[in-house]
Amino acid sequence: VHDAARPFLSGEVIGRVLEALATADGALAALPVADSLRRGEDHVTGSVDREGLWRAQTPQAFRRQALLRAFDAWSGPEPTDEAAVMAAVGARIALVRGDPRLFKLTWPEDFEMAESLARPAREVRMGQGIDAHRWGPGDGVWLCGVRIPHDAALVGHSDADAGLHALTDALLGAIGEGDVGQHFPPSDLRWKGEPSATFLAHAGALVGARGGRILSLDLTLVCERPKVSPHREAMRMSVATILGIDVSRVSIKATTTEGMGYTGRQEGLLAQAVAAVELPSA
Structure with missing residues (x-):
């Protein structure tokens, strides 16, 4: 499963998530959080320990029938991704190395960066x-x-x-x-x-x-x-x-x-x- 808002997908990342299915019920591409995390609105009210935190990306890989059964069993609010649906039925989801270029196109500056990356050398x-x-x-x-x-x-x-x-x-x-x-x-x-x-x-x-x-x-x-x-x-x-x-x-x-x-x-x-x-x- 891949999010079209992340256009710079490589074959290497696809290969890694598929390979992880050999020992897990699902796999998702992710990157460890490298930035310091702060809690707050207009000023800092606290810190968040980044140890063990990952930035979830796509692609995510699952066996098709298992994913369909998990969706049938889902009863909560709209899930953020397929990994959340699978985790709700107790599936073991493996984390595999993602790619910084798999950033999600959300803000105007994201599109400017994407245009720069898409431009040939x-x-x-x-x-x-x-x-x-x-x-x-x-x-x-x-x-x-x-x-x-x-x-x-x-x-x-x-x-x-x-x-x-x-x-x-x-x-x-x-x-x-x-x-x-x-x-x-x-x-x-x-x-x-x-x-x-x-x-x-x-x-x-x-x-x-x-x-x-x-x-x-x-x-x-x-x-x-x-x-x-x-x-x-x-x-x-x-x-x-x-x-x-x-x-x-x-x-x-x-x-x-x-x-x-x-x-x-x-x-x-x-x-x-x-x-x-x-x-x-x-």
Whole structure:
């Protein structure tokens, strides 16, 4: 007999109560009382010796016909459990080791604890993405799904959105799924001119298929121009919309190299991203 209000029942506890029936008329799972006991209402009026006291749980085990006869003979108020009914007819009830996880769902905080226990074990994984594109002729650049007017464009097979490419690689890296080139090879003409939002949405869908969720994304754009700050919030919202996450989980920053290197000479733009993803533990 088991109480459905105790959902975390293990096969080991069932086995122990059944085994105890070999030498007893019944058996119930129980835990010795570990807390000090006090008697009182709004203040302490006395103590209760906890020696020999047990917290009764379920499951409880009995032979079916004996339990039915005991119920037929019961004449008192509603019993608290089947063990009380059997004990009333003189049955010997064995105590076997229960399980702390067999707590009874009674108060609101019990349900909060149960939800925590029912949640599968999770782990956080990190991924990194780096992408760079050279500047070429054009009148605008796509960054994080936002078109920014500019006197040049980034050159690439797709729309050359280095920000979204770096974020895509960061998510793929966090779940061990390679890089954007493996999923959308430049040799495949299907992806020529493709909006990079397609790539990022694909990576997000793979995270979801693993039972995961995106905790945070942090992107840094390295370039002398264009200025990123006027477009930062639009970029954050674009990334959040593509992935279906709250914008608070998206960080986008920009920096320069003070004229040094290929970004400083305005030959190209560099994007670096880090992703934190929560997944079920392997």
